[in-house]
Amino acid sequence: MTKFAFFVGCTIPYRIPFVEITLRRTLPEFGIELVDLPFACCPDPGGVQGFDSVTWHTLAARNLCLAEEQNLNIVTACSGCFETLKVVNTHLKNDTALKTKVNGYLKEINREFQGSIEVKHFAEVFYDDIGIDKIAAKVQNPLSGLKLATHTGCHFLKPPEILQTDNPERPTKLDEMVEALGAQSVPYLNKLSCCGAGTRGVNQDTAVAMAHEKIVGAERANADALVTVCPTCYVQYDVGQRLMAKQFEKTNLPVFVYPELLGLSMGIDFSAGFKMHTIKVAPILEKIAG
């Protein structure tokens, strides 16, 4: 077993916990052991970094210290957490002045950033560590005939020089990951565009319009569902379709986070969680059952 400190974040455990269970059930099937630590908010790469970059680095460094003290690399369930922790980890490893400053604050709580661990997103663990072949080998119920619009999301990809996950302008890993499950990834309009969550707090109408443009693009491409690797994008697209219906014509596109579909194809029962989606996923389950 490869052990990771599991950074589950805020959105998943306390808003869409049915996504958390899919990671806790699928990763161990591939030899990954998850360890829970008393982490706080990552914190949010938009709001907290915007408020004060030094506070953002310091609070993130505390989380990194907790994993360092256990000699564990971190795997994140959330793309926002991934961006924060990987960017701060990289900054502190390479900027001695910043590291000294942050360690000065960490001294107040008897901790010290060392720079001894790595941070990974769960999608990197699936794609880069486990690999497409091993994922495909676990598939018992192929998602044949299912057309999926993939949305990788910004915080998994950018800033690319630090995150180094996939091509930021033409990502393909998620497409390969869904095709390993037997589904088809379909091209659609504005595939690379942002979900809009980052502007939701100050400008909800714009945030809704941004997500709506993507849902419409996916529907026009005859996608059966949209799939992402980010919980915040998921909330924008799934829960967001209710808000979209107030501004635009109603849409009805089921939305998934990747490990839900992986588990489904592996024959793991996630039916309790599927009932917690806003847009009903029953038509997809029926289609797969054939």
Next chain:
Amino acid sequence: MTEPSELLEEFKELFDIVKLCYQCGTCAGGCPVFRQYTEFNPRRVMEKLLLGDYDEQFIDDQQIWYCSMCYTCSTRCPQGIDIGHVITELKNLAVKLRNVPPGIVAEMEAILETGTTAAISQSILKKRERLELPELPKADLDEIQKLMEATGAVESLSQIKEAGN
């Protein structure tokens, strides 16, 4: 309160990057916020900085908070300017001038008081139980508060509150 002139000294280093901008508009062309809401235009943000229109930019104008932080502009800028980073720096300066949207203040306060940005309701805890999810270890709030005091975030928050923002 910190005076604008003092803050602009801090900003000089950033201006060395900003001055490379030749206003091609690639940032605006790729900006997903701009496509839906033309009031937010990253090229205009850069233009204001080039023109030295600091007061409007830092104090009166809340447009910088509309950025969704997708970094498409930073990825595509032909001059290699990390525009997302420039906007983050502008936000940090705006906070020092107490020009910050209430949602951001609420988020900072939530982290200070609970260690998380999520509201942990009884119904969500029941949902976790139904899904057979483990109870998560709680963060040491004393540590979070000490760190936020040390960096000055607590002081900023109380000043913003005093100013009635």
